[in-house]
Amino acid sequence: xxxxxxxxxxxxxxxxxxxxxxxxxxxxxxxxxxxxxxxxxxxxxxxxxxxxxxxxxxxxxxxxxxxxxxxxxxxxxxxxxxxxxxxxxxxxxxxxxxxxxxxxxxxxxxxxxxxxxxxxxxxxxxxxxxxxxxxxxxxxxxxxxxxxxxxxxxxxxxxxxxxxxxxxxxxxxxxxxxxxxxxxxxxx
Amino acid sequence: xxxxxxxxxxxxxxxxxxxxxxxxxxxxxxxxxxxxxxxxxxxxxxxxxxxxxxxxxxxxxxxxxxxxxxxxxxxxxxxxxxxxxxxxxxxxxxxxxxxxxxxxxxxxxxxxxxxxxxxxxxxxxxxxxxxxxxxxxxxxxxxxxxxxxxxxxxxxxxxxxxxxxxxxxxxxxxxxxxxxxxxxxxxx
Numbered sequence: 001x002x003x004x005x006x007x008x009x010x011x012x013x014x015x016x017x018x019x020x021x022x023x024x025x026x027x028x029x030x031x032x033x034x035x036x037x038x039x040x041x042x043x044x045x046x047x048x049x050x051x052x053x054x055x056x057x058x059x060x061x062x063x064x065x066x067x068x069x070x071x072x073x074x075x076x077x078x079x080x081x082x083x084x085x086x087x088x089x090x091x092x093x094x095x096x097x098x099x100x101x102x103x104x105x106x107x108x109x110x111x112x113x114x115x116x117x118x119x120x121x122x123x124x125x126x127x128x129x130x131x132x133x134x135x136x137x138x139x140x141x142x143x144x145x146x147x148x149x150x151x152x153x154x155x156x157x158x159x160x161x162x163x164x165x166x167x168x169x170x171x172x173x174x175x176x177x178x179x180x181x182x183x184x185x186x187x188x
Numbered sequence: 189x190x191x192x193x194x195x196x197x198x199x200x201x202x203x204x205x206x207x208x209x210x211x212x213x214x215x216x217x218x219x220x221x222x223x224x225x226x227x228x229x230x231x232x233x234x235x236x237x238x239x240x241x242x243x244x245x246x247x248x249x250x251x252x253x254x255x256x257x258x259x260x261x262x263x264x265x266x267x268x269x270x271x272x273x274x275x276x277x278x279x280x281x282x283x284x285x286x287x288x289x290x291x292x293x294x295x296x297x298x299x300x301x302x303x304x305x306x307x308x309x310x311x312x313x314x315x316x317x318x319x320x321x322x323x324x325x326x327x328x329x330x331x332x333x334x335x336x337x338x339x340x341x342x343x344x345x346x347x348x349x350x351x352x353x354x355x356x357x358x359x360x361x362x363x364x365x366x367x368x369x370x371x372x373x374x375x376x
Contacts, residue, residue, distance in 0.1 A: 029301040030264040032257040059246035059266070066254045069220040076218040078247070113217040 001041050001175040004153070005188055007034065008176060014184045018128075018156065026153060027060035027125050038175065039067025042123065042151040045173040046072075049148045052118040053077055055140065057107060057132050060125045064153060068123050077113045079136060082106045092142040096135040099128070107135050114143040127152040127174060130161020137170075154178065189229050189363040192341070193376055195222065202369045206316075206344065214341060215248035215313050226363065227255025230311065230339040233361040234260075237336045240306040241265055243328065245295060245320050248313045252341060256311050265301045267324060270294045280330040284323040287316070295323050302331040315340040315362060318349020325358075342366065 013021040025031035051072045056065035057079040069076040081096075082105070091108040098105055114120060120140045124132060133150055140147050147170055155162050155174035158181075165172045180187045201209040213219035239260050244253035245267040257264040270293070279296040286293055302308060308328045312320060321338055328335050335358055343350050343362035346369075353360045368375045 023298065024300070028265065028268065028298055030254070030257070030266070032254060032264055033261070035254070036258075059250060059268075062247060062250040063254050063264070066218070066220060066223070066251050069218070070224075073221070076220055076251070077216065078218070080216065080247075110211065110216055112212070 001038075003034075003037065004176045007031075008154070008186060012186065014181045014186050017181050018158070020154070020178065020181060020186055022154065027063075030063050032063075035063055035067050036070075038064060038153060039069075039071050041175060042068045042121075042173065043071035046121055046149050046151065046171070049121070049171070050119045051121045051148050053114065053120050054123055055079065055109070055114065055120045055136055056123050057081070057136060061123060064123050064125060064151075068121065068151065072121070075113075077109060079107045079109045079139065082108055092139045094135040094138040094142075097129075097131045099131075107132075107139070109139050109143075111143070114140060114145050116144040118143070118145040119148040120145050121148045121151065123151040125153045127155040127161045127165075127172075128159040130159075130164050133161060133165060137168075149173065151175075189226075191222075191225065192364045195219075196342070196364060196374060200374065202372045202374050205369050206346070208342070208366065208369060208374055210342065215251075218251050220251075223251055223255050224258075226252060226341060227257075227259050229363060230256045230309075230361065231259035234309055234337050234339065234359070237309070237359070238307045239309045239336050241302065241308050243267065243297070243302065243308045243310050243324055244312055245269070245324060249311060252311050252313060252339075256309065256339065260309070263301075265297060267295045267297045267327065270296055280327045282323040282326040282330075285317075285319045287319075295320075295327070297327050297331075299331070302328060302333050304332040306331070306333040307336040308333050309336045309339060311339040313341050315343040315349045315353075315360075316347040318347075318352050321349060321353060325356075337361065339363075 054069040065076040095104045149171035152174040242257040253264040283292045337359035340362040
């Protein structure tokens with residue numbers, strides 16, 4: 001998505017060789033009009049699929065999920081992160097390893113909101129090691145529902161998540177795929 | 189907001205004498221079309237005010253904030269919760285007491301995204317003891333910005349937050365004000 005790459009160039013901040021901060025429009029301050037275009041773009045890329053619900057993970061997936069769900073005219077469900085081991089009995093639970101925090105955290109979705117045979121489109125802001133996406137897939141599978149596809153705003157192709165998801169045969173659409181980050185610059 | 193009260197009646201679950209679960213449409217699964225109406229309603233109630241930005245707190249405020257920001261055509265900023273004491277130097281920080289978790293948690297907003305003299309409309313899903321709203325007000329004041337108003341989806345009038353905010357002379361608009369919860373029923 002050309003407009004996204006230009007926005008990352010204009011507003012993003014590349015740090016070291018693996019971080020790009022986009023908190024001016026994507027995950028702290030949100031450019032709501034631009035986010036709507038992201039929702040529309042995901043709709044174009046997945047409109048051939050049957051999609052009953054959008055699934056994302058709190059917190060930074062929610063804004064994206066809202067805009068995608070609007071175009072598909074379906075509900076959004078966001079998975080909750082919970083460090084407690086005392087999860088409700090009526091939730092699907094999985095664990096996601098966070099490289100930032102260097103620990104596992106629990107992720108849960110109420111069984112009421114993903115049900116058998118539903119077609120679930122997963123969306124998130126970033127894809128790097130893919131642990132969050134794999135956790136959401138695990139939840140969809142526990143529900144005997146189907147993954148319709150995965151929509152990612154920014155994929156870091158130099159980390160293994162994207163390759164792993166594509167090997168599973170899932171339709172993965174990343175709107176900006178970063179090949180490398182070098183000297184404060186992002187290369188596509 | 190009549191439609192909201194009816195939706196709480198139809199889909200909400202009152203538990204004990206102080207909890208109403210609305211996770212089927214407001215804070216776990218989100219009814220995106222209905223949420224848009226909530227955004228429009230807040231716009232109607234605050235359109236007389238100058239609003240430069242919408243401010244909320246992750247995670248459940250984000251969906252509401254997106255819909256309000258859309259109508260005002262301004263950016264959304266969401267405050268981040270962080271249990272770490274090691275906050276960036278370039279953030280406004282405050283502490284919010286959580287009655288659910290019985291502890292303080294840190295809340296931060298980058299100084300880049302709320303600036304002097306901006307008019308900030310604060311929105312959130314629930315208002316009970318008002319600690320989150322007071323934390324957001326504290327952040328706006330640290331920035332020398334102004335609170336344009338506070339928009340709440342569900343206020344529990346039997347807890348002290350609403351009274352405290354109104355005493356400050358802030359325009360507080362709650363779309364559903366619950367007087368009491370009794371025998372699994374919500375009374376307005």
